[in-house]
Amino acid sequence: MSDETQSTGRTNEEAFLAAYDPRAYTPLAVTVDVALFTIRARALCVLAVRRANPPFAGHWCLPGGFLRPDDDGRFPTLAQAAAARLVAEAGINADALEGSDAPGVHLEQLGSYGDPGRDPRMAVVSVAYLAFAPNLPDPTPGAGATEAVWMPVAQTSEIHLAFDHDQILADALARTRGKLEYTPLATAFLPGSFTIGELQAVYETVWGEKLISSDFRRKVRHAKDFLFLTGRTTDRGGDRGGPRAELFRAGPARLLYPPILAAANERLVR
């Protein structure tokens, strides 16, 4: 910000700010888009909405919207703008977003996309967020959307998303797959308490790879502060029998050590 300062050169800060006219420069917009993943019927799904309006009317894209001030003229933070998309379209109650430790929704910034021409209207920089949530109800389209669905990611390769949202989705997927290795974020796909079998299903679904259950069990139980025993078990065995499984909850770890590595031959590129 040293160079290119849009400055009149005055030395008095207050006088400078009073005289500053932001409208003198070429307009540029910022949007916030969200790739929200959940697991439904053992398939990794992403929240997709169908656009009601041009550009790309009728096309699918990730939920998002322009960053702009509320009625009082105040802008939200980027994370608040992303969270607002989740509340509006995924039926997530705002409470779950607050306590980052609660078994609610995980939300993190993915990156920004600003290639010229990515939006036909004008120069638009999009700040993309990545979110994980436990199984959620059917989504409701917000304003500007005609439809909202949980779209299996296996299916997204056949559908071209509007803008550069294919790229954002690909980056979000790569980040998600990588983060399961060395962070406890897999638990963000599960409710507050869960079994090791359910946790394994998350890893298998996201990685698209079968894991050996005894080894998986040993790894997650050895990872420091990853899983805490609740002392309770499930009420009944699985659909086709089996013992009742112990219930765990996520521990305070923010980084897994040792990590839960995917098979070396499919090493994930981040």
Add this chain to the structure above:
Amino acid sequence: MSDETQSTGRTNEEAFLAAYDPRAYTPLAVTVDVALFTIRARALCVLAVRRANPPFAGHWCLPGGFLRPDDDGRFPTLAQAAAARLVAEAGINADALEGSDAPGVHLEQLGSYGDPGRDPRMAVVSVAYLAFAPNLPDPTPGAGATEAVWMPVAQTSEIHLAFDHDQILADALARTRGKLEYTPLATAFLPGSFTIGELQAVYETVWGEKLISSDFRRKVRHAKDFLFLTGRTTDRGGDRGGPRAELFRAGPARLLYPPILAAANERLVR
């Protein structure tokens, strides 16, 4: 982008775009800031510039500038805007930025910062980049800056940078420390060929931690596609004697396996 579409509701895309007026909305600016690290005199340094103009005139900050169109009205990509800062203020020639494999400069996006009030002029979203370069000449202040220096990061804790650049710098440092573990980016701090001792010095400088040289050597040599032997050695031993060291160059690996882990008791939080 489904919701909040700044749309007139027309169904014809061309008519919509022709009628679209971007100036009808509250102005918002985007800046691109860069945290460029290098190693000088065995100290990790970051490029800092002193602001010539308000706001924060006279304060240190990271190099950066507004994202805006060139004379032809075309916006650069975000990465191009970041690269332009490096060319202008760090004396990096543009060639080194092109070939990402060349022993030039590493440039990656760090994240975006958009808290309201972070810039007193108006709403500003900053897209921050992280860059590493081998030892560089003394920097030259670009337009809008009165001074440009390589500032040892140990010293930055005493200096408050303008805007929220303290936060950006802290995030950049954390990312850098973490990435040395599982990517070959340490080589970006070194010229095209280097010794294992020099590579170890990079790790020790960035992590602020002494490493056992025999173990370090084994780890980096076992990491697949990390280091290739050039077949040459240094011209002479160290300042105080010793054999001539083998020279290596960076291999094609983009992810290190196995990773070069820092001591477990200082496990790095990403």
Add this chain to the structure above:
DNA sequence: GCAATAGTGTCTCTTAGACAGTATGAG
């Protein structure tokens, strides 16, 4: 009873950490 799931144990191979030891060569 069958079959699927939960959970334990064990064997082998590889790697990490710690550090001893040898060779080189600038001052």
Add this chain to the structure above:
DNA sequence: CTCATACTGTCTAAGAGACACTATTGC
């Protein structure tokens, strides 16, 4: 000659992959 540095080797403990085995329970 001295001593920091380059490089090799060795010992031990721990973890990973593979898989055998027991226990539980819904249908």
